[in-house]
Amino acid sequence: MKNKNAIPNPVELTRDLIRMDTINPPGNEEPAARYLGELLAEAGLQVSYPRLGENSTGLMAVIPGKASRLPLVFTGHLDTVPVGDAPWDSPPHGAEIQNGRLMGRGASDMKSGIAAMAVTALNLAQEPEGEGDVVFVFTAGEETGSEGALQMKESGVLPVEAGAIVVAEPTGNIPLLGHKGAFWLECTAKGKSAHGSMPDLGDNAIYKAARAAASLENFFSSAEGHPQLGKPTVNVGTFTGGSKINMVPDSAHFRVDLRSVPGVEHAALFEDIKDHLGPDIEIERLLDLPGISTPSSDPWIKKILDIMARIEGNRPEPGYVNYFTDASVLTPALNNPPTLILGPGEPSQAHQTNEYCVVEKIVRAVEFYLEIARDWLKS
Numbered sequence: 001m002k003n004k005n006a007i008p009n010p011v012e013l014t015r016d017l018i019r020m021d022t023i024n025p026p027g028n029e030e031p032a033a034r035y036l037g038e039l040l041a042e043a044g045l046q047v048s049y050p051r052l053g054e055n056s057t058g059l060m061a062v063i064p065g066k067a068s069r070l071p072l073v074f075t076g077h078l079d080t081v082p083v084g085d086a087p088w089d090s091p092p093h094g095a096e097i098q099n100g101r102l103m104g105r106g107a108s109d110m111k112s113g114i115a116a117m118a119v120t121a122l123n124l125a126q127e128p129e130g131e132g133d134v135v136f137v138f139t140a141g142e143e144t145g146s147e148g149a150l151q152m153k154e155s156g157v158l159p160v161e162a163g164a165i166v167v168a169e170p171t172g173n174i175p176l177l178g179h180k181g182a183f184w185l186e187c188t189a190k191g192k193s194a195h196g197s198m199p200d201l202g203d204n205a206i207y208k209a210a211r212a213a214a215s216l217e218n219f220f221s222s223a224e225g226h227p228q229l230g231k232p233t234v235n236v237g238t239f240t241g242g243s244k245i246n247m248v249p250d251s252a253h254f255r256v257d258l259r260s261v262p263g264v265e266h267a268a269l270f271e272d273i274k275d276h277l278g279p280d281i282e283i284e285r286l287l288d289l290p291g292i293s294t295p296s297s298d299p300w301i302k303k304i305l306d307i308m309a310r311i312e313g314n315r316p317e318p319g320y321v322n323y324f325t326d327a328s329v330l331t332p333a334l335n336n337p338p339t340l341i342l343g344p345g346e347p348s349q350a351h352q353t354n355e356y357c358v359v360e361k362i363v364r365a366v367e368f369y370l371e372i373a374r375d376w377l378k379s
């Protein structure tokens with residue numbers, strides 16, 4: 001492709017991105033998307049900005065190939081979580097480097113990963129045309145439930161199929177092959193109000209909701225586990241109900257966070273929960289993201305491990321995580337290709353006060369991504 005512009009250093013690009021406040025809500029990812037988009041467009045990539053909301057867009061950038069192979073998709077999210085109430089040792093958007101660590105909100109989760117992917121794109125753009133497209137999908141609104149990825153899926157801007165996906169969530173450059181799903185429910189119990197001195201005239205919704213909520217504690221105790229991710233989990237995270245101490249409450253609500261293992265259909269899980277809670281409880285879905293998993297025997301994953309072994313000097317042991325990623329949306333939307341989660345950020349640093357990323361790992365991630373792409377594109 002054209003335009004042999006100097007390629008920015010991935011660490012400096014990460015710092016530029018950290019300086020842009022993309023705390024979600026509200027996100028405000030558009031300046032970061034445009035900043036990266038302009039770099040990529042200048043290098044010859046086909047760039048578009050799928051809109052999620054006001055001042056909130058994602059970024060899609062394509063390096064076209066010969067279409068003799070399915071596209072390789074690299075993905076990451078542009079938004080971050082809030083900085084939290086605890087004071088930081090350095091400004092959360094200051095992007096200071098101390099002792100080999102780059103500090104700031106999003107340093108690990110996951111502006112380092114986005115920057116490493118963008119630098120990968122700029123390098124690939126200077127290389128000969130490959131066997132397939134390379135598609136960069138940078139989303140907005142991930143931290144509030146993969147809203148940007150869902151919007152991209154629903155608006156039809158994604159490729160219809162991908163050959164493989166790389167997700168830049170923080171893994172400390174360790175390859176991860178899957179994660180749990182998240183299924184969030186709002187449960188409501190209805191009753192009949194009455195004066196608190198005459199409870200027999202009412203129908204106490206809190207009692208119904210409390211019994212139902214408590215009954216979920218061991219819901220998964222006999223569920224089948226996943227060989228790497230273990231059992232699914234359930235947590236009742238909120239409970240509200242009633243309005244006055246001297247009234248029988250006519251409604252009560254609780255919210256449930258289910259973390260499913262890959263392979264479990266959420267529709268079936270919903271029916272099980274409904275049966276378990278019984279007719280007194282109404283249930284509404286708040287978030288529905290399935291788990292994903294790629295077997296380590298997958299031929300592409302084997303190749304990735306070979307590539308990483310060549311670069312690192314030893315073969316990494318792939319792992320699995322509990323947090324969910326945009327892959328919950330993108331992997332099924334792209335016809336379930338093998339999916340690798342690999343990013344330079346520290347998994348322990350995601351959503352933490354004084355978040356940092358190890359500077360060296362950003363540079364190393366570019367090497368990994370570039371070799372993964374080159375391997376995909378070669379004939």
Ligand SMILES: [Zn+2]
Binds near residue numbers: 077109110169170
């Ligand atoms: Zn993340």
